[in-house]
Amino acid sequence: MHIDRKIDHILDAALPVFVRFGFRKTSMADIARAAKISRASLYLAFNSKEELFRAGSMRAHTRTMANVTAVLAQSGNAIERVEAAIMVFQRELVIPLNESDEANxxxxxxxxxxxxxxxxxxTKLLNVLEQTLAAAVQTGEINLEAARATPAQLASLILAGIEGIKHSRKAGNHLxxxxxLFMCFLRVAVTP
Incomplete structure (x- = not known):
């Protein structure tokens, strides 16, 4: 198996194990079993469970940010693109872990x-959101004058709101x- 495919295969197999058992209770043997490889083969790819988890985080964040950037680069309504980008971020990074009993x-x-x-x-997410919002202000698509806010402040507010929703146990499966709903309120507030 090619090294990159082997790493992807291991990381693909590891995520459901971490989601099911949490980090602490997951062993390298559990991951090797899920990947259908020997523990020795797993240790040739990753020296530790911590290294494996970090590699999974890097891959997930890199892929997600590429997808978020692609969504924001599309044409169309800026707030709809921001909402779509936030949904991509949540679906790819938050929801898979949030569904675990060990999410925290x-x-x-x-x-x-x-x-x-x-x-x-x-930081990249904040920057691309700010750029999208600044362009929408320039074209008159959104208006931040009534709130006396800048695109950077609005981007920060969006991230803070999304982070709060993520940690709200009441949101749960309704994330x-x-x-x-949050984006609907935002749209009403900034649309001229």
Missing amino acids: ELFATNMALAPDITIEAR EDEIK
Whole structure:
């Protein structure tokens, strides 16, 4: 098996194991079994469970940010593109972990093992949202004058709202509905 395909195969197999058992309770043997490879083969690819988890975080964040950027680069209504981009971010990074009974542990583990990856992705997300909103202000598609806000402030507010929704246990399986409601309020507030 080609090395990149082997790594992808292992990471694909590992995610459901982490989601099911959490980071702490998952062993390298569990991951090897899920990937249908020997533990020795797994250890040739990754020295530790921490290294494997970090590699999974890097791959997920890199893929997601490429998809988010592609959505925002499309033509059409800016707020609809922002909403679509936020949904991509949530579906690819948050929802798979949020559905786990160990979601809080998995999010905490990600911040412990891959804070640089997570912060870099969020910074990129903030920047592309700000650019999209600034372009929409320039064309008159949205108006931030009544709120006396800047595109950077609005982008930060969007991320803060989405982060709050993510951590709300009341949102639970209704995460996407809560995000749509948040974006509906935003659309009403900024549309001239």
